[in-house]
Amino acid sequence: ISDYFTFLAPIDLQGRGRRFTAYFNKLCDFFDKMIENRLAATTGEGRTNQDILDVLLQLSREDNSKLTRRTIKSFLLDSFIAGSETSSTTLEWAMAELLRRPELMKRAREEIITVVGFEREIEESDISKLPLLQAILKETLRLHPPVPLLLPHKAEVSTEINGYLVPKNTQVLVNVWAIGRDEQVWEKPDCFMPERFMEAGSSIDFRGQHFELIPFGSGRRICPGLPLGVRMVQLMLASLIQSFEWSLPDGMKPQDLNLNEQFGITLNLASPLKALAIPVRKM
Known part of the structure; x- marks a missing residue:
């Protein structure tokens, strides 16, 4: 509804915002645990087969990184x-x-x-x-x-x-x-x-x-x-x-x-x- 009547968006009449927020938080918690486990296990450089998370974490540790x-x-x-x-x-x-x-x-x-x-x-x-x-x-x-x-x-x-x-x-x-x-x-x-x-x-x-x-x-x-x-x-x-x-x-x-x-x-x-x-x- 709020897509057509934007002034109703803050009210969240259909409850979609509340439900999506709950799902979003669950996914964020999952990714937080994944990042923590990866940081605790290795810094990334020592892994034989690096994946995208290794690369992102490496970039985030560089000087002046905005990641x-x-x-x-x-x-x-x-x-x-x-x-x-x-x-x-x-x-x-x-x-x-x-x-x-x-x-x-x-x-x-x-x-x-x-x-x-x-x-x-x-x-x-x-x-x-x-x-x-x-x-x-x-x-x-x-x-x-x-x-x-x-x-x-x-x-x-x-x-x-x-x-x-x-x-x-x-x-x-x-x-x-x-x-x-x-x-x-x-x-x-x-x-x-x-x-x-x-x-x-x-x-x-x-x-x-x-x-x-x-x-x-x-x-x-x-x-x-x-x-x-x-x-x-x-x-x-x-x-x-x-x-x-x-x-x-x-x-x-x-x-x-x-x-x-x-x-x-x-x-x-x-x-x-x-x-x-x-x-x-x-x-």
Whole structure:
């Protein structure tokens, strides 16, 4: 309500501020303990494999450093929420769509077995040899963008776009969910068809250059976690397909799978996905 009637914000009629404050404090306490444990265990220089927290703590100890603990916690908070929720949501949507199309799951698995086999785990260098897997991720991001309205933007100057005046300081929300389902751009936009990205001449990618597919945004405000997030989701999805035979529980048919959406921090499945996994015996 306060987004539309700003004078009501201090009253917090819906109690959202109180609830978010409680969750925020829990996360801050968690990050405080993490930082204290890291400082007590090592200074960071002696660790063989340093992570991002080691680097931030090192920078904070430099002379004239403006990096405070509060800044580090804020950075970790953004990374934790933006990096974990979006990745897990995208992975769940991809698995749901594959379970709804068992023949596509089989094709993806055959591709992975042909390239990688059973003898070893999938590595990042293998992904470039798996065009169907890449197409599945693209189609998942088109049909189910994890952040359907992207992050809010603000117009720095008054701008006219297609005859519409966008006044200076206007908050702008980009509806990538609607863009991905535009009938004028996509054939059968409501159908999960990774094959569309494998057709001859198709070069559409999600890295901000093709505006019909911008789940990570574009330009200077593009998601900084795009490279890592894409690599991790591809590796997780490929590993799940390689390591297990998947089926739906209780004799459920693929067409009965509930793919209704529920909007939270990200665009989630309304009903959490349940599936049966049978480990594949290594040859």
